[in-house]
């Protein structure tokens with residue numbers, strides 16, 4: 001029997017974000033504009049999930065693909081700083097690390113992404129040796145990783161066979177085609193974590209109720225994230241609606257969904273009941289919105305619980 005040294009192995013996309021702020025006007029062909037502020041940070045929703053789950057106290061390893069370049073170094077360094085195991089990240093010298101360039105204009109933003117290495121992660125990169133060291137497998141951003149598409153059902157099947165618990169956050173499909181074989185994938189996914197629009201798009205349903213009906217035969221725990229409306233849990237034929245820890249003073253909602261996932265999965269791997277996991281997910285999603293970016297509010301478990309107490313009267 002292999003020793004389980006990680007609470008969770010996260011498989012997902014990795015990239016850096018180049019944020020340009022205070023830009024004098026919108027881009028125009030053939031002209032140069034100035035941005036007074038810039039920031040280069042770790043991007044990707046899988047990385048936010050892994051970082052925050054690690055900050056909450058779990059031992060987390062990451063399996064993803066990046067280049068052997070400076071942006072790749074930044075990705076590894078940032079995850080290491082959060083305590084995430086990065087030896088499981090594959091660095092390919094023939095590929096570029098992915099980047100998203102974000103032009104920020106007040107509430108609006110324009111983004112261009114070069115996926116780079118994240119396009120090339122495949123099932124064979126997620127080895128049994130890695131899986132055997134983990135208690136739980138989380139996969140995120142299905143549609144951003146075309147190399148994984150045909151292997152995802154098999155990856156989850158293998159994880160279950162090896163005795164891991166599993167979760168999946170599909171995230172948005174930029175192509176809006178929603179080609180996702182849920183009948184074959186979901187039976188081996190213990191926790192499925194789409195947001196409301198993703199659920200409707202994946203199931204081609206008009207309402208959440210109809211979407212849940214379509215997934216019922218295949219899904220185990222289903223959690224539907226609903227922004228400032230909280231979340232819905234479908235479990236064992238029952239629906240549980242959990243109100244949000246409402247934040248009326250949102251700094252930004254970048255990564256709120258990933259932070260919800262981190263809180264839910266933390267409780268899940270600790271063996272908590274599904275409704276407890278849901279409540280804690282709502283809490284960590286709300287905490288996320290109290291600071292800038294996806295990881296700003298997640299220094300460590302104690303700080304998160306302090307924010308929870310001060311801003312949302314949690315635990316009082």
Ligand SMILES: Nc1ncnc2c1ncn2[C@@H]1O[C@H](COP(=O)(O)OP(=O)(O)OP(=O)(O)O)[C@@H](O)[C@H]1O
Nearest residue numbers: 195225226227228230245247255256257282285286
């Ligand atoms: N204003 C808010 N106040 C309190 N909680 C919030 C707020 N916004 C989001 N949340 C919490 O965060 C969770 C996840 O947010 P959301 O539904 O936006 O996920 P998402 O669309 O997957 O996000 P992401 O863009 O990070 O992928 C919600 O279910 C809710 O619990």
Ligand SMILES: [Mg+2]
Nearest residue numbers: 171195257258
């Ligand atoms: Mg999301």
